[in-house]
Amino acid sequence: MSAQPSVRMPTAFVPHGGGPWPVLPLSGVSPQETRALADYMRSIGDVPRPRALLVVSAHWEAAEFTVNTGPAPGMLYDYGGFPPEAYRLSWPAPGAPDVAEEVRELLVQAGLDSRQDADRGYDHGTFIPLMLAFPEAEVPVVQVSLKRGLDPAAHLALGRALGPLRDRGVYIIGSGNSFHNMRAFFSNDPRAASASRQFDAWLAETVSATDCHERLLRWAGAPAARFCHPREEHLLPLMVAAGASESAGRVAWTGTTFGKTVSAHHFDG
DSSP states (O other): OOOOSSSSOOOEEOOOTTTTTSSSSOOSSSSSHHHHHHHHHTTTSSSSSOOOEEEEEEEEEEEEEEEEEOSSSOOOOOSOOOGGGSSSSSOOOBBBBHHHHHHHHHHHHTTTTTESSSSSOOHHHHHHHHHHSTTOOOOOOEOOOOOTTOOOOHHHHHHHHHHHGGGTEEEEEEEEEEOOOHHHTTSSTHHHHHHHHHHHHHHHHHHHTHHHHHHHHGGGGGGGHHHHHHSSSGGHHHHHHHOOOOOOOOOEEEETTEEEEEEEEEOOO
């Protein structure tokens, strides 16, 4: 096993933008929004060098929690309709089979069923933020899927099971979005901007609360929750990041995408 950092690694819930944005500019997104999110993504890497990155992306769901065990994952361009250069992006970070084995052992200990997948590549929820945060692509990465059914309790339990990895030099990152109503993103729905602010204010209060986990279980009752998340796959990576922490979190960044409020949340304790 490689040398470990002497400090506990944080966990983070990060908004990964849309498709290849903000690595490649998108029409309709202001330069200010692009620059702000890109600058935040770069800041994700401002931590002691991790032994590995563990990423739970909104863009991978499986029947059971599934762990990527491959030594050299490729690129998974899981988006469409973008310029050719969007399909030539490269971020050749190595896999982390040793950490993947530890993940599966921790899930067994927690009574969580899991599977493995040695072939899956890095989806854009993984490579877009991380190619800005860790551009050298040298830190190994293991991906873990969401579980179909999208049960918040199951994903908090996943986070709790993974928590010990933080003391072994593993940086746990949940990659999703705090607002993910795709129709509202691209329409002039007059409710959208206000709804995103309401839900984001609830998130900020919830993440910083001592009963954060209990509040997250009741997320669907939050103001404008189902408007902001008609389907919750982009919110559940937050459950994993929060579950891996023993203390309340903090708002690490707030900005806008197409004028809708989005935010990132980190957990240091």
